[in-house]
Amino acid sequence: MTAVIFSDKDFEEKVVKGKGVVMVDFYADWCGPCKLAAPIIDELSEEYKGKVVVGKMDVDANQQTTGKFGIMSIPTVVVFKDGKEVERMSGFAGKEGYVKLIKKVLGEA
Amino acid sequence: MVRKLIIIGSGPAGYTAAVYAARAELKPLVLAGEKSGGQLMNTGAVENWPGTKEGVMGPELMIEMRQQAVKFGAEMVDKQVTKVDLSQRPFKVWAGEEIYEAEAVIVATGAESVMSGVPGEKELLGRGVATCAVCDAPFYRDKVAYVIGGGDAAVEDALALTKHAKEVYLVHRRDELRASKIMVKRVKENEKIKILWNTELKEVLGKDKVEKIKVRDNQSGEEKELVADGVFLAIGHKPATEMFKNQLTLDEKGYIKISMEYPIVTQTNIQGVFAAGDVVDYRYKQAVTAAGMGCQAALDAEKYLEQQ
Numbered sequence: 001m002t003a004v005i006f007s008d009k010d011f012e013e014k015v016v017k018g019k020g021v022v023m024v025d026f027y028a029d030w031c032g033p034c035k036l037a038a039p040i041i042d043e044l045s046e047e048y049k050g051k052v053v054v055g056k057m058d059v060d061a062n063q064q065t066t067g068k069f070g071i072m073s074i075p076t077v078v079v080f081k082d083g084k085e086v087e088r089m090s091g092f093a094g095k096e097g098y099v100k101l102i103k104k105v106l107g108e109a
Numbered sequence: 110m111v112r113k114l115i116i117i118g119s120g121p122a123g124y125t126a127a128v129y130a131a132r133a134e135l136k137p138l139v140l141a142g143e144k145s146g147g148q149l150m151n152t153g154a155v156e157n158w159p160g161t162k163e164g165v166m167g168p169e170l171m172i173e174m175r176q177q178a179v180k181f182g183a184e185m186v187d188k189q190v191t192k193v194d195l196s197q198r199p200f201k202v203w204a205g206e207e208i209y210e211a212e213a214v215i216v217a218t219g220a221e222s223v224m225s226g227v228p229g230e231k232e233l234l235g236r237g238v239a240t241c242a243v244c245d246a247p248f249y250r251d252k253v254a255y256v257i258g259g260g261d262a263a264v265e266d267a268l269a270l271t272k273h274a275k276e277v278y279l280v281h282r283r284d285e286l287r288a289s290k291i292m293v294k295r296v297k298e299n300e301k302i303k304i305l306w307n308t309e310l311k312e313v314l315g316k317d318k319v320e321k322i323k324v325r326d327n328q329s330g331e332e333k334e335l336v337a338d339g340v341f342l343a344i345g346h347k348p349a350t351e352m353f354k355n356q357l358t359l360d361e362k363g364y365i366k367i368s369m370e371y372p373i374v375t376q377t378n379i380q381g382v383f384a385a386g387d388v389v390d391y392r393y394k395q396a397v398t399a400a401g402m403g404c405q406a407a408l409d410a411e412k413y414l415e416q417q
Contacts (some may be wrong), residue, residue, distance in 0.1 A: 028244075031241075032149075032150035032167060032168030032242065032243070033244060035144065036145065036150065070236065070317070071237075071248070071317065072235065072339070073234075073248070074244050075244075093143075095187075096141025
């Protein structure tokens with residue numbers, strides 16, 4: 001399973017008005033560290049199926065959402081809980097870093 | 110299971126060592142770290158890698174190198190090494206939950222960027238404070254960006270930013286740049302870049318994002334605040350040798366000391382432990398020199414293992 005792909009069109013509906021925990025990886029194709037994050041984000045979407053919606057957003061194609069959330073560095077991962085931002089991490093954190101973030105939000109840490 | 114060879118690190122030195130060791134049928138295990146690929150993962154086009162006339166993108170070069178090593182039988186594990194014990198044989202290396210053992214080890218952990226440590230830097234990281242200009246430059250369209258540093262990394266960052274930003278300032282604490290001549294020339298010819306000589310970053314200011322920076326002229330002592338949208342740190346690197354302290358001989362700056370003498374140039378103070386790349390090299394620090402040393406380390410390890 002691969003991560004959900006969000007866009008400016010559906011971000012409001014699927015994330016901001018959504019329920020539960022959603023993790024979004026803001027990335028671009030030309031960013032080296034983003035290339036390292038991509039397969040890990042896909043793995044996490046599988047491992048946390050049913051618990052966390054793991055998705056990604058191409059910052060080039062979706063400047064509206066990227067601007068609204070003040071993303072100024074990629075990769076940046078933002079975790080939302082019931083539509084509210086609860087965690088944010090800039091720079092590639094390795095799988096362990098992302099798992100830590102998810103666990104914190106799920107209260108498993 | 111005791112392996113023949115463990116390579117710690119995954120920059121040009123580590124991957125090149127892996128290509129050579131794999132071709133020598135040593136079945137090397139590469140502990141590549143969580144952030145595999147090394148410093149070139151944060152760069153754009155690399156123009157000085159021989160054999161690539163049009164330049165090659167840093168991340169692509171590293172992914173290719175990795176695949177090349179895997180093709181010949183290197184095993185890759187993307188885990189961070191947390192501890193080593195080089196005092197007994199086989200050598201022991203801790204990564205994740207596992208302890209790996211090997212008869213020989215190549216240390217190619219490279220160097221990591223140094224943060225300035227000034228107030229505000231940590232708090233605003235990802236909100237205007239950045240370490241990868243190639244990644245983040247497009248967010249600074251028509252904005253004002255400052256690059257801190259004077260080496261090749263700083264100059265490359267400044268040039269990358271000019272494609273998007275309105276104004277780019279290079280803040281350097283000396284009165285000349287360390288960067289290579291071709292890069293310095295490009296900076297001086299670029300009208301968007303202004304250089305603040307003899308100037309040091311003192312503080313990054315802003316509430317939710319970077320708004321200003323405070324700098325100090327180290328000749329006059331004068332301090333001033335400048336309006337800024339972005340601060341890119343390219344001050345320098347330090348060798349990643351924390352876990353080797355008290356085991357391998359390091360120089361005063363923390364670089365691993367190797368024999369530097371033929372016929373076993375990359376040998377550390379411990380027989381069977383070799384080191385290559387930016388973890389050793391305080392002088393050249395190039396992808397191609399790191400790759401060359403990685404090759405030497407693999408050949409040294411191969412010879413050492415044959416003699417056991």
